[in-house]
Amino acid sequence: MPQDIPFDWLLRVSSRAKRPRITISVHGLVELVWPHRMPKRYINTMLNEHKFWVVKQLASIDIQHKDIIPPKTIDLIAIHQTYDVIYQQQKGRTRLKEQNGKLEIFGDIQDKEVLRHVLNMWVKKKGREVLSPWLEDVAEDMDVSFGQVSIRLQKKRWGSCSTKGNINLNAALLFMPDYLVRHVLIHELTHLTHHNHSAAFWSAVEKFEPDYKSNRALLKEYGQRVPAWLTSPFTHDLHKPLKG
Ligand SMILES: [Zn+2]
Known part of the structure; x- marks a missing residue:
């Protein structure tokens, strides 16, 4: 059996595989898929050649552990x-x-x-159920009214407000603490009267949210914690074809 391999791995002999390959599951399980016809004496070389690549992938799984796909x-x-x-x-x-x-x-x-698609659709549906009435409540507090609300899964924006008074909200807000959701809702609703980020806009925001500055900073911080499966393509299921 191979020596000096710094990780646990499993051998799966496959009659269908034409080339050997290493797969790493989202939970960090390393599997060597070995073509049935290929002599096993090459296994050692194969693992040694690719061990640094595997170690690197395993380390990145550790870092992104919280985002493991599929989520439990x-x-x-x-x-x-x-x-x-x-x-x-x-x-x-x-x-x-x-x-x-x-x-x-x-x-x-x-x-x-x-899986990602199905989960994202569910998050969007939850977003409609939760964020739409929430926006109405905050609008009532602020005594403003908006046109339509749509819930999306954008990559970069938490929300937006059109000059027609329609508001878009990012369903990813569901992964933020409630006071930060409110922060975004107040921000977009304030745009109904101020279509810019002028001093007048910020003082209108401050009226409803005295802590808006610190919340704005926190939102950036929390934004990093949105699960990776939500908007980005899967990157944790690592496959690398190896040269036979
Ligand atoms: Zn704005």
Whole structure:
């Protein structure tokens, strides 16, 4: 058996694989897929050649541990709710069911892109359920009225307000503490009267949110903590084809 390999790994002999490859699961499980026909005496060389690559990938999984895909739990901080996620491999279209504070996903759970899509759709739906009425409440407090609200999953913006008075909100706000959600809602609603970031805009914001400056800084901080599966493509399922 190979020497000096600084990680645990499993050998999977495959009759279908044409070339050897190393896969690293989201949980850091290293598997060497070895073509049935290839002599096993080359395994040692293969692992040695790629060990630094594997170690690097494992380290990046550690760093991004909180974002592990697929998520076992989803913590919607804004509404103080944590959902356990259960995955079930099944034939047919992949679908998600929310029941008793649990999410069950049935279908092709190996397909990470499909999983991501299903989860993102659920977050958007939750965003509509939660953020739309929330916006109405805050608008009432501020005594302003807006046109339409739409909930999206943008990569960079928390929200926006059009000159027609329509407001877009990012469903990722569900992963922020409630006072930061309110911070964004106040900001966008203030744009109904001030379509810019003038001094008048900020003093109008301050009227409803005296702490807006520190909250603005906190939002940047918290923004880093949005789960990776939410908006970015999967990067944690690492495959690298190896030269036979
Ligand atoms: Zn603004």
